Every structure is written in C-alpha cells, then in structure tokens.
Amino acid sequence: MLVPSFTRIFSSLRPLSTLSSVTRNGRILQVKWDDGSTGNFPIVWMRDCSPDSQTYSLSPAMSARNLHMNTFDVEVEPLSYSISTDNELHVEWPGNITSKFSCEWLQLRNPSSRIASERRRKWYLFPSETWGKNEIEKKLGRFDYNDVINDDKTLHDFLEKVCVDGIAVIKNGPKGEKGAVEKIGERIGFIHRTHFGNVFEVCTKPDASNMAYAVPSTLPFHTDFPSLSDPPQLQMLHMFIKAKEGGNSLFVDGFHVANQLRIERREVFDILTTMSCEFIEEGYDIHDGPNGQIINFPFNMAARHTTIKTDPSGQVVRVQFGNAMRSWFYDCEPEKIQELYRALKVFTDYVYQERNLLKITLQEGDTVLWANTRLLHTRDGYVEDGDKRRTLTGCYFGWDIVKSRVRQLSRKLSLPNAQPSAVGK
Secondary structure: OOOOOHHHHHHOOOOOOOEEEEEEEOOEEEEEEOOOOEEEEEHHHHHHOOOOOOOEEEEOOEEEEOOOOOOOOOOOOOOEEEEOOOOEEEEEEOOOEEEEEEHHHHHHHOOOOHHHHHHHHHOOOOOOOOOOHHHHHHHOEEEEHHHHHHOHHHHHHHHHHHHHHOEEEEEOOOOOOOOHHHHHHHHHOOOEOEOOEOOEEEOOOOOOOOHHHHOOOOOOOEOOOOOOOOOOOEEEEEEEEOOOEEOOEEEEEHHHHHHHHHHHOHHHHHHHOOOEEEEEEEEEEEEEOHHHOEEEEEEEEEEEEEOEEEOOOOOEEEEOOOHHHEOOOOOOOHHHHHHHHHHHHHHHHHHOOHHHEEEEOOOOOOEEEEEOOOEEEEEOOEEOEOOEOOEEEEEEEOHHHHHHHHHHHHHHOOOOOOOOOOOOO
C-alpha cells in the first residue's frame, strides 16, 4: 500500500549531467546518459509532446496542444535525430518542425522510468497511506489561522496535509464573529454550493432539514450527502459557539476500515464493493440567496451506490454511507438483502472500534477540513450553556479546487514537490 515519499522520489530525480547517445529501435528512440541510465521514448509520443511553439500554445493563462487528433499522423517518422553540443536531443520532423528536448525535460518525463512515474502519480495528491487512531494522533496537522490566511507556504502545507491524511485543523481563529469560513474559502478557491447554500450553519433548530440540526444527542457515523451520486468531496466546519459539555468531533478513516475489511473480512469487503444501497434526502432548507434574498429550496435527492468504491486496480477511492438517509430499495434478489445487512453491520462495528477513532475537541475559533468521501464523521451528544446554542458554520469543496491550489502554490513557491503541468513546459 505504501509508495515512496515526495522527498525520496524528488531527490532521486537529480538532473543527469550529459546525454551520451540516441539510437532507434522500431518505434522507440533510446536515449543513454553518461552514467549508464537509459530512457525509451516512443516516436509518436515525442512528436505529440514536442516543446515547440507550433505544437504547443503556452502562456500564463493557457497551456494547450495545437495538434488535432483527426489530422495527427500517429505513424509519423522523424527526419533526423541527434545530441546537440548544448546537451539536448534534437529531432527534425516533417513540416519544418524541430523538437529540442533538454536533459532535464527528458529525465522528468521518461516513460520507462519507475521513479519518474511515481513522481508523476504524486502530482495527483491521492493518499498513499491510511490511518488508525494511533497513527493520526501522532501526525494530525495543526496550523495557525493567521498563517493560513496570510502565508502561502502555510496554506500549501495545510492543504497538502488534508490531501495526504484526509484531515487537518486550523487553530486560533476568530472568536465570537462569523466569516472565518468565507475567508478560508477565498484562500482555497471556489466553495462548492449545495442545496444548503454556499455557507451553512449547524445548530439545533426547529423544523430541522438535517439530522445534525434536529437533536443534541449523539449522531451515527456518516459521510455527508450519501443521497448524491456526486457528493461534495471535502467539508469544513468552524466552531463559532462551543457546547458547555460534549459536542466533540469524531472521525474515522473509511479507507483504513475498508482495507481492514479486505484483509480480515474479505466476504464483507466484497459485498460492500458490489452490492448497492439507495439513499433518499427529501425536504427543504432555508438559506441566504443572492442580493440578500432568503431562499426556501425544496429538494428530493436520490442516489444508489456501493458503500465502498474501488478503481480498476482494486484501490479504495470512495467511502459513502449515511444510515439516516438509507432507503428501502435494493436492486437485487430478495435472498441477498440479508447478506447486505450483515455486511453493513460489520462495517459499522469496524467504524466504531476504538483502534480507528480520532476524537477532536474543537475550541471556539478552531476550524477542521476533512475529506468527506474518505472519512466518516460524527459528534457526540452535548449540553448547551443556557440559551447559547452550540453553533458551527461550514461549507464544502471539491478535490479539483483544493489540489489545484496545492499545485499552483508548489509552482509559485518553487517547492520540492513542484513539477510542470503541460508537456510543453
């Protein structure tokens, strides 16, 4: 499950000093360096990725390939290729195109290099390790609010920590005033608007549109919006008014639980990755709209999906479950429904195991950001201080916005994990 760290991968990609030769083997140009290392570069790929102005349009606002696949010759042949005196690979193509590949360009993109491939996979900022209670309590990221707001490096480190661990906390935020969610959101990028609006408020209220608003008792572990086929991928909450007692935030790494089940209860893992549940969320919510308007938004959300989702390689990529919204419909034979209930029960038992629980007591001014499609979360019961209602403000984000910000800051600050986006750069 583990892959090399950023530091190990990047330190292994030091620029090679000299290109020593280039030879052709079928549809491959094989490049050798003076230390004996090699790279196999497909000819069609080299033409397609040529870092010249005719092949690529590059500007601060845009990076785009100019070639059109409907007219691109995938059997293209180079007219000549050679190592130049300034340590570049030059390739001449039909149409008066000259590609000049620097030593560093070739090393970074070497299709036959395991290290280069691992480094590029890190660019997607997908977690390589999961955690249980002991691991996360030692490494939970905590960052200062003013630093996150004012310092790009701190913002980068905070967001990167969320990408890696699925959660991080911002301490020492403003107390007794709202607006922290909006300010942090502006630093990150676009907030993901849902049927609860851009920014929402969590507190006990009459005629509640969500279980979190209904009662001060303990809630079950869940991910938000199981009723959506494409739910918000991250959630952020800022503690505005703390409860007199209780109201602690609890988190569990759903990817970790899924992998435990894969190893310890394989039959349960197989059921939860193949048999789907339906989730329904019906009602209305009142929230702020544009130009000071108050919006009464009715909704009837429905989605059907597996509790654990894997990619074609078998890696867990999403966990999505909320028992409060689970519906009655199971699109399978009636005899299999009992099996699914048993699997959901085992899954829930694992979620509540002490070895998997992270407990956080958010103080007033604290903010937590976590991966909604990875971590299950809840809060324990609480007692309010007289008429002071426990209140949090929150919002959602998409991974694309958060990860884009990490990559952009990496490039801006010339950090070790930075790498070019487009092949022409």
